[in-house]
Amino acid sequence: MSPTYGVVAVLLVVVATLSVGAYGWRFSRTTSDFFVASRSVRPALNASAIGGEYLSAASFLGVAGLVLAFGTDMLWYPVGWTAGYLVLLVLVAAPLRRSGAYTLPDFAEARLESRSVRGISSVLVVAVGWLYLMPQFQGAGLSLGTVAGTPPWVGGLLVGAVVLVNVFFGGMRSITFVQAFQYWLKLTALLVPVMFLLLVWVGDGAASPAGGGSWATSVVSAEVHPLYTTYSIIVATFLGTMGLPHVVVRFYTNPDGRTARRTTLVVLALLGLFYVLPPVYGALGRLYAPDLVASGATDTVVLELPARMVGGIGGELLSALTAAGAFAAFLSTSSGLTIAVAGVISQDVMGRRFRGVRAFQAAAVVAVVVPLVLAVSAEGVGVARAVGLAFAVAASTFCPLLVLGIWWRRLTDVGAIAGMLVGGGLSGAAVLLTLVDGARPGWPGALISQPAAWTVPVAFATMIVVSLLTQSRLPAHVSRTMVRLHTPEAVALDRGPQPL
Amino acid sequence: MTDPSRRVRVTSPRTTATRQRRVTGTSEIDAQTDLGEVYMSSLLRSQLRLSLLVLAALGVPVAGLPLLFTVLPGLAAVHVLGMPLPWVLLAFVVYPFLLLLGWLYVRAAERNERDFTEVVERS
Numbered sequence: 001m002s003p004t005y006g007v008v009a010v011l012l013v014v015v016a017t018l019s020v021g022a023y024g025w026r027f028s029r030t031t032s033d034f035f036v037a038s039r040s041v042r043p044a045l046n047a048s049a050i051g052g053e054y055l056s057a058a059s060f061l062g063v064a065g066l067v068l069a070f071g072t073d074m075l076w077y078p079v080g081w082t083a084g085y086l087v088l089l090v091l092v093a094a095p096l097r098r099s100g101a102y103t104l105p106d107f108a109e110a111r112l113e114s115r116s117v118r119g120i121s122s123v124l125v126v127a128v129g130w131l132y133l134m135p136q137f138q139g140a141g142l143s144l145g146t147v148a149g150t151p152p153w154v155g156g157l158l159v160g161a162v163v164l165v166n167v168f169f170g171g172m173r174s175i176t177f178v179q180a181f182q183y184w185l186k187l188t189a190l191l192v193p194v195m196f197l198l199l200v201w202v203g204d205g206a207a208s209p210a211g212g213g214s215w216a217t218s219v220v221s222a223e224v225h226p227l228y229t230t231y232s233i234i235v236a237t238f239l240g241t242m243g244l245p246h247v248v249v250r251f252y253t254n255p256d257g258r259t260a261r262r263t264t265l266v267v268l269a270l271l272g273l274f275y276v277l278p279p280v281y282g283a284l285g286r287l288y289a290p291d292l293v294a295s296g297a298t299d300t301v302v303l304e305l306p307a308r309m310v311g312g313i314g315g316e317l318l319s320a321l322t323a324a325g326a327f328a329a330f331l332s333t334s335s336g337l338t339i340a341v342a343g344v345i346s347q348d349v350m351g352r353r354f355r356g357v358r359a360f361q362a363a364a365v366v367a368v369v370v371p372l373v374l375a376v377s378a379e380g381v382g383v384a385r386a387v388g389l390a391f392a393v394a395a396s397t398f399c400p401l402l403v404l405g406i407w408w409r410r411l412t413d414v415g416a417i418a419g420m421l422v423g424g425g426l427s428g429a430a431v432l433l434t435l436v437d438g439a440r441p442g443w444p445g446a447l448i449s450q451p452a453a454w455t456v457p458v459a460f461a462t463m464i465v466v467s468l469l470t471q472s473r474l475p476a477h478v479s480r481t482m483v484r485l486h487t488p489e490a491v492a493l494d495r496g497p498q499p500l
Numbered sequence: 501m502t503d504p505s506r507r508v509r510v511t512s513p514r515t516t517a518t519r520q521r522r523v524t525g526t527s528e529i530d531a532q533t534d535l536g537e538v539y540m541s542s543l544l545r546s547q548l549r550l551s552l553l554v555l556a557a558l559g560v561p562v563a564g565l566p567l568l569f570t571v572l573p574g575l576a577a578v579h580v581l582g583m584p585l586p587w588v589l590l591a592f593v594v595y596p597f598l599l600l601l602g603w604l605y606v607r608a609a610e611r612n613e614r615d616f617t618e619v620v621e622r623s
Contacts, residue, residue: 072576075590079562086558086598090551090605208582230566238563258613261606268602272595279591407548479532479540486544487529488613491620494530 005320006147013185013327014162020181021166021174041176041253047266049176050250052183055274056333057139058387060186060326063275065298067282068289073230077388078275080237085271088242089264094257095406095485096248103343104248104398111405113475114413120420122348124397125245128390129341130371131431132244133334135386137375139299140330146300147323153376159330160368163338167364175335176253182332183270189325190277193306193318197284200309209286225446228453233388236452240391243398246336249343256489281305302326341367389431396423396455400463406485409478415467423459427451525620543616547609554605562594
């Protein structure tokens with residue numbers, strides 16, 4: 001691929017991101033603007049922003065790469081990432097918005113009336129956020145390397161710098177515009193090339209990508225225990241979505257609980273529209289770029305395929321378009337995660353003396369630099385897989401906290417802490433073993449590389465049992481909190497003091 | 501039984517009676533009375549039942565697929581529109597299905613909330 005078009009495309013995305021962000025800067029005045037865009041974002045704009053933020057490098061590059069390498073079972077990743085939003089919609093969307101808190105730790109503290117629960121939630125938000133940011137920066141390095149031949153750290157550094165500039169000057173308000181724009185850019189960047197690719201494929205006689213073997217059939221992929229692995233992916237993605245810090249923080253930008261629900265519904269539609277596309281790239285890659293499997297570069301199939309299938313300048317331009325979409329994916333997801341992590345760091349780590357916008361900006365620097373250093377120093381494990389591990393940790397910690405906190409009156413602070421420590425500890429250990437040590441044979445390997453199917457039930461059970469043993473510690477205002485979480489805002493009720 | 505032919509004049513005591521205070525459901529909830537708790541737990545129960553119903557409608561057909569394809573491996577080899585069945589279901593059909601479930605949920609959840617609002621705001 002000629003580097004010129006790719007570099008120009010990436011630079012265009014960077015410039016467009018900064019100028020759309022600049023449009024939002026004009027509206028960012030208060031601390032509330034910085035954190036939650038003053039809670040005044042309408043469903044259509046907010047849903048595009050959520051979609052833009054959610055569709056990360058894993059969705060844009062990773063899904064096609066996994067499908068190319070491992071086949072049908074990998075379709076569970078995009079299905080799970082969409083179904084995760086349905087689970088979020090029916091279990092947490094409206095109550096989470098009505099809780100009136102800025103971040104996950106705010107929710108934990110308001111519901112359980114305990115500073116300790118808040119502290120542990122804060123540590124977990126930062127951990128999950130960094131685990132998710134790291135593959136974004138790695139993916140950026142990989143993509144820029146593919147289109148322009150730069151060393152791996154350049155792409156990550158570029159993404160980190162652009163995110164910081166936007167977060168620094170505009171906060172949540174500016175990011176909302178940027179991310180809404182990036183959803184539509186990402187959709188276009190996959191949709192337009194795929195039409196040309198399908199035309200070429202039909203012109204070539206529309207051969208089936210299945211080509212015999214087990215690639216096209218379900219539950220028979222290269223994994224050792226495919227059925228367990230598939231169900232573990234299902235548990236992690238269905239339940240992990242609600243626990244991702246950058247997803248949750250978006251809900252606070254809705255005006256009320258009802259709009260939070262409607263926004264989520266639009267998000268479901270936008271995600272479904274997008275996720276039809278990456279598997280098509282993976283399947284066509286079986287026919288036109290099988291060498292990527294052997295070289296282990298399957299994550300680049302979306303970038304490589306247009307130039308390979310459509311010859312000449314047209315192919316170069318289409319490949320440049322997918323490169324632009326990939327960068328939009330890195331920028332938007334990294335922005336959302338940076339906002340969420342920086343919000344938690346500035347509120348909980350920097351202490352009372354640093355408050356407001358300055359503290360938020362300083363925290364944003366920390367939020368970006370640490371995972372950037374990790375991404376540069378650590379070896380990659382495949383973009384979609386690393387993101388999958390972040391989902392497993394989120395599903396084992398914040399999912400039980402949110403679900404039980406919203407629907408079960410008898411949850412206590414001690415129970416929540418025990419559940420998050422057990423779930424976070426077990427899934428975190430499994431993630432570390434996978435990142436450091438790679439694959440293992442047999443059952444231990446399957447259990448450690450996809451931990452969610454056992455760590456999530458263990459976390460739920462711990463939270464419930466320990467809560468039942470410590471009923472004397474029930475939060476004093478649990479009834480009032482339940483009124484705030486579940487009643488429609490239009491009804492005039494005493495909802496207790498509004499947090500923040 | 502009294503004699504039906506005897507008629508009794510009924511008069512209103514309006515002028516002297518103390519006015520009955522109107523008690524709404526919202527004030528019962530605010531005061532955290534037993535009745536207020538009943539209003540709240542009935543809202544929570546109806547919303548939770550709805551959520552679990554939608555989760556079952558998601559879990560059984562969608563999460564049942566891997567098991568189905570394992571038990572009946574022949575099913576995975578069936579071709580629809582030139583594509584293997586797992587591909588048709590997982591790459592395309594599943595997304596409109598998820599959207600439909602979400603749409604039904606939002607309608608029903610808003611109806612539950614309207615019912616709750618009507619009950620507690622009625623005096």
